[in-house]
Amino acid sequence: MLRFVLKRIALMVPVLLGLSVLLFAWVRALPGDPARALLGERANPESIARVTERYGFDEPLLEQYLRYLGALVTGDFGSSIRTGQSVTESFLERFPATVELALAALLFAVLVGIPVGYLAARHQGRPLDTIVMSGSLLGVATPVFFLAILLKLVFADWLHWLPTSLRQDARIDATHLTNFYVLDGLLTREWDAAWDAMVHLVLPGLALGTIPLAIIARITRASVAEVLNEDYVRTAESKGLTRRLISRRHVLRNALLPVVTTIGLQAGLLLSGAVLTETVFAFNGMGEYLFDAIGQRDYPVLQGFILFIALIYALINLLVDLAYGLIDPRVRVS
Amino acid sequence: MNAGRRDNDQPLLSVRNLAVTFQLRGQHAAKAVDDVSFDIRAGQHVGLVGESGSGKSVTSLAIMGLLPRRGVRVSGEVMFDGTNLLSKSRGEMSALRGRDISMVFQDPMTSLNPVIPIGIQVAEIIQRHFNASKSAALERTEELLARVGIPDPRRRLGEYPHQLSGGMRQRVLIAMALACEPRLLIADEPTTALDVTIQAQVLEVLKKLVADTDAALLMITHDLGIVAGLCDTVNVMYAGRVVESATRERLFAQPQHPYTGGLLESIPKLDSPRGAPLRPIPGSPTQVLPWSEGCAFAPRCGNRTEECTARTPDLDPAGDRHLRCFNPLSRTAAEARR
Numbered sequence: 001m002l003r004f005v006l007k008r009i010a011l012m013v014p015v016l017l018g019l020s021v022l023l024f025a026w027v028r029a030l031p032g033d034p035a036r037a038l039l040g041e042r043a044n045p046e047s048i049a050r051v052t053e054r055y056g057f058d059e060p061l062l063e064q065y066l067r068y069l070g071a072l073v074t075g076d077f078g079s080s081i082r083t084g085q086s087v088t089e090s091f092l093e094r095f096p097a098t099v100e101l102a103l104a105a106l107l108f109a110v111l112v113g114i115p116v117g118y119l120a121a122r123h124q125g126r127p128l129d130t131i132v133m134s135g136s137l138l139g140v141a142t143p144v145f146f147l148a149i150l151l152k153l154v155f156a157d158w159l160h161w162l163p164t165s166l167r168q169d170a171r172i173d174a175t176h177l178t179n180f181y182v183l184d185g186l187l188t189r190e191w192d193a194a195w196d197a198m199v200h201l202v203l204p205g206l207a208l209g210t211i212p213l214a215i216i217a218r219i220t221r222a223s224v225a226e227v228l229n230e231d232y233v234r235t236a237e238s239k240g241l242t243r244r245l246i247s248r249r250h251v252l253r254n255a256l257l258p259v260v261t262t263i264g265l266q267a268g269l270l271l272s273g274a275v276l277t278e279t280v281f282a283f284n285g286m287g288e289y290l291f292d293a294i295g296q297r298d299y300p301v302l303q304g305f306i307l308f309i310a311l312i313y314a315l316i317n318l319l320v321d322l323a324y325g326l327i328d329p330r331v332r333v334s
Numbered sequence: 335m336n337a338g339r340r341d342n343d344q345p346l347l348s349v350r351n352l353a354v355t356f357q358l359r360g361q362h363a364a365k366a367v368d369d370v371s372f373d374i375r376a377g378q379h380v381g382l383v384g385e386s387g388s389g390k391s392v393t394s395l396a397i398m399g400l401l402p403r404r405g406v407r408v409s410g411e412v413m414f415d416g417t418n419l420l421s422k423s424r425g426e427m428s429a430l431r432g433r434d435i436s437m438v439f440q441d442p443m444t445s446l447n448p449v450i451p452i453g454i455q456v457a458e459i460i461q462r463h464f465n466a467s468k469s470a471a472l473e474r475t476e477e478l479l480a481r482v483g484i485p486d487p488r489r490r491l492g493e494y495p496h497q498l499s500g501g502m503r504q505r506v507l508i509a510m511a512l513a514c515e516p517r518l519l520i521a522d523e524p525t526t527a528l529d530v531t532i533q534a535q536v537l538e539v540l541k542k543l544v545a546d547t548d549a550a551l552l553m554i555t556h557d558l559g560i561v562a563g564l565c566d567t568v569n570v571m572y573a574g575r576v577v578e579s580a581t582r583e584r585l586f587a588q589p590q591h592p593y594t595g596g597l598l599e600s601i602p603k604l605d606s607p608r609g610a611p612l613r614p615i616p617g618s619p620t621q622v623l624p625w626s627e628g629c630a631f632a633p634r635c636g637n638r639t640e641e642c643t644a645r646t647p648d649l650d651p652a653g654d655r656h657l658r659c660f661n662p663l664s665r666t667a668a669e670a671r672r
């Protein structure tokens with residue numbers, strides 16, 4: 001088990017290395033000169049030359065890459081061309097916001113999606129099933145930003161039930177240890193701060209979680225419907241087991257296998273797909289920052305953030321595989 | 335063979351005019367079982383034979399109450415111990431299944447849950463019906479596994495189905511079905527999916543456990559060899575109906591329905607000369623007429639007369655048996671029928 005995990009982590013090294021090459025080439029293939037993007041259209045040639053030299057943009061690409069890689073190995077991801085802030089630092093500042101948002105969205109999607117999908121499968125072809133299936137189709141088809149704006153308009157601007165934006169009320173004097181605001185509030189026992197951070201997660205979480213919710217509900221329904229037709233479910237029924245035990249032990253465990261894979265995929269998508277939601281709710285996560293970095297050709301930020309995200313993606317994948325092994329003995333690693 | 339156990343006059347299970355119709359949305363209603371009647375007495379071993387698609391499995395699922403509720407119409411009577419199972423509620427049936435009637439299915443590869451240890455899968459039926467603790471149930475499971483001939487049963491408790499061979503899995507399913515010592519065991523072609531050499535072993539195990547627990551047995555099969563070695567009486571099904579029913583001795587000595595005769599002739603015999611042709615029943619089960627237009631076997635029958643396609647025969651007493659035929663193989667039976 002431990003060996004399996006270590007092997008998988010070791011396997012990530014070549015993947016990330018390859019990715020760093022691709023990324024390095026890709027950001028440099030973006031049209032436009034970084035020094036000019038940074039200094040503006042009317043900058044004079046001297047200052048452009050100065051910036052170009054300072055960041056080594058005129059050196060041969062291979063040399064630039066090797067220097068970047070050398071720094072990476074020591075854990076140095078460089079610093080932003082725009083702000084001078086270290087990439088690692090700005091990542092650690094913004095990444096927790098996005099993770100919190102993605103987790104809130106995922107929690108919503110999983111806690112609602114699995115039961116709803118299960119019920120739909122149990123009611124195949126009846127009204128409940130039809131409602132769930134058409135509802136989920138609507139959910140998949142609704143653009144995230146549209147839903148985000150709609151939710152904000154109704155629940156924040158009109159009804160005033162929930163905050164319109166930001167991660168926490170500025171009037172709360174919260175201590176921040178990890179930048180995961182909910183976690184910080186719990187760690188420091190500042191309950192009002194934790195609660196306030198959670199309240200700020202509701203609307204963006206709903207907006208971001210709707211598509212994964214719809215997808216998880218559909219996958220669960222299909223999977224449960226299939227398992228209900230399996231011979232071993234009939235065997236369980238022939239034993240006179242209670243319906244609850246049959247559902248929990250014999251149906252759900254088997255049906256969850258494809259759902260776990262879907263949840264993993266969705267988790268990865270949420271991390272990189274939160275940009276629009278973050279923008280609508282001024283959430284100050286990585287999405288917006290990364291978006292600006294593309295606009296301004298902030299090479300170190302782009303490379304660093306995307307590498308970080310790839311690493312997280314790989315780790316989520318590993319978690320999914322481990323969860324799979326927990327559920328299904330046939331793929332369990334010895 | 336089981337004379338001592340047949341003291342009670344009322345049969346344990348009495349199936350009367352059982353009919354099952356599948357009505358799927360947008361399709362024609364299909365009658366899979368039509369007017370099936372037979373009895374099983376306590377401790378008796380009864381065979382139900384017939385070719386593929388004749389409705390054997392559907393009959394057994396109807397008795398167990400395991401047919402899907404939607405799109406299926408079941409009528410007739412299934413009297414078990416004096417009450418009609420077809421009018422029992424879902425909860426009553428679930429309390430009875432596994433405890434009073436249980437079932438072994440055809441395919442051991444798919445009938446066990448792949449993600450649950452086999453120990454738990456056997457123990458859960460004991461926990462359910464005997465209110466036993468988990469550890470007590472597991473202890474009893476270990477005993478049961480030993481009794482069905484699974485070596486090193488303690489270690490096997492924690493193993494998963496994919497770690498067991500087909501024969502071992504079927505033994506687990508047999509242990510499971512007999513765990514609560516039911517009064518009736520329905521075995522639906524329990525050895526069809528196994529290698530020939532394993533078939534005999536598993537059949538021995540089944541026989542032994544059924545004898546030990548005094549359970550009555552409904553053996554569903556298309557293998558007349560199994561029937562010959564196991565059953566007291568035999569019901570032969572064709573196209574959803576019982577066409578002949580008799581004691582094993584009478585049926586094998588003197589089959590009366592042309593279909594039964596065909597079944598017996600199609601068994602290769604040890605004493606027939608080498609190279610002698612097998613004698614399959616002519617035609618195929620797809621050439622089946624519904625019973626509403628005469629005898630369903632008529633298109634394949636050598637004894638067919640005009641009467642066979644004009645009227646539908648009933649299952650009537652005919653001397654030492656029940657028979658659904660106008661022109662049986664021997665005249666004596668024909669006379670007895672009139």
Ligand SMILES: Nc1ncnc2c1ncn2[C@@H]1O[C@H](COP(=O)(O)OP(=O)(O)OP(=O)(O)O)[C@@H](O)[C@H]1O
Nearest residue numbers: 356364366384385386387388389390391392393556
């Ligand atoms: N769920 C179902 N929906 C529709 N038709 C069904 C269903 N189950 C069985 N049938 C039909 O009922 C008929 C009898 O099937 P059944 O499984 O009882 O045959 P069988 O005698 O057990 O055959 P085999 O020896 O192949 O197991 C078949 O024609 C089959 O197509």
Ligand SMILES: [Mg+2]
Nearest residue numbers: 390391392522
């Ligand atoms: Mg069958």
